[in-house]
Amino acid sequence: MKRQLLSLLVSASMTCSVGIAYGKECKGVNFPGQSQVEGNTLVLNGLGLRQATFLKVNVYVAALYVAQTSTDANAILGANSPKQLTLHFLRDVGAADLNKAWEEGFENNAKGQLLALKDRIETLKSWMGDMKTGQLLTFTYKPGVGMQVEVNGTVKGTIEGDDFAKAFLAIWLGAHPPNAGLKAGLLGGDCG
Secondary structure, eight states, rough: HHHHHHHHHHHHHHHHHHTTTTOOOTTEEOSSEEEEEEEEEEEEEEEEEEEEEEEEEEEEEEEEEEEOOOOHHHHHHHOOOOOEEEEESSSSSHHHHHHHHHHHHHHOOOOOGGGHHHHHHHHHHHHHOOOTTTTTEEEEETTTTTTEEEETTTTEEEEEEEHHHHHHHHHSSSSSSSSHHHHHHHSSSSSO
């Protein structure tokens, strides 16, 4: 009887501890509450929905992982700690459309830096391919190293420079995100 009770308590304890890792869901896409980056535990700051055109077509759900949650975009961008942004595509998007979005995002949020970032933006664009529904783009910022780019599970490389990583993340967290709801969601607001 004691063994059965002990076994039941251990099972209940394990079930409860699994619940701690719960994340969030948006548009049927679930993200875990934490991510590991080189021994650092990052926590989910928020989920944002990228919508395009006046028809508000759902393109992807973005998840932002940070060392310390915040609702202040400038604090997140200024923090010298690892960050991770994952885009889960809700529809097919061609490489040309992705590259156009990168160009517009940098132009809208990093105008004064464009000349210094030009070659690295071209490297990012060269790594893009057509994204299918359900596929992922993951961008992991490692301070002092740069931003690792992963396309649907395949690491393409690392783009050097903290300046590039900050400008890149400003596409979503800067003054002119692709859509306001996307930024608000990544900062802990509602997704979609």
